[in-house]
Amino acid sequence: MLRNTLHLLLPFLTVLLVGCSNSSGVTTAPVTGTITVNGKPVRGIHVEVAPVSGDRPSVANTDENGKFRAQFLKDQYGVVPGPAVVKISYIVGMGMVNKLPKDLSVGAADIPELNIEIPPEGLVFDYDVKYKGGDLPPQN
Numbered sequence: 001m002l003r004n005t006l007h008l009l010l011p012f013l014t015v016l017l018v019g020c021s022n023s024s025g026v027t028t029a030p031v032t033g034t035i036t037v038n039g040k041p042v043r044g045i046h047v048e049v050a051p052v053s054g055d056r057p058s059v060a061n062t063d064e065n066g067k068f069r070a071q072f073l074k075d076q077y078g079v080v081p082g083p084a085v086v087k088i089s090y091i092v093g094m095g096m097v098n099k100l101p102k103d104l105s106v107g108a109a110d111i112p113e114l115n116i117e118i119p120p121e122g123l124v125f126d127y128d129v130k131y132k133g134g135d136l137p138p139q140n
Contacts, residue, residue: 028078030122031058031070035088037100037129037136041066044139045090045129048105049118052083079118086114086125092137099136100129
């Protein structure tokens with residue numbers, strides 16, 4: 001009886017274990033860099049690297065030095081190689097307001113410097129946001 005039950009459960013257990021695998025099967029390339037605002041690093045700048053192919057975007061937030069490392073999945077860093085658009089935002093407060101100009105996020109595809117090519121070996125992307133609104137408010 002136990003043997004028959006295990007025999008019936010084996011296919012389900014196999015699917016369950018494979019579905020929980022840490023490997024996405026998608027090849028990514030490392031993308032790191034620094035985002036500054038008027039030449040100064042800002043913690044919490046949101047960076048999204050969206051492949052033009054429509055593959056899943058990779059995301060990151062800058063640290064206190066403005067550094068970021070793009071993350072594809074919880075356990076996988078990098079970006080799908082090929083053409084991509086970098087979208088940059090800084091969300092503040094409970095109202096989720098982006099304090100940076102919308103052309104850096106919604107209109108990023110129209111900014112040549114934010115259209116990049118991710119080679120298989122990866123790249124370092126540095127960008128300085130020109131912000132005319134003074135100092136950015138701290139995030140809550």
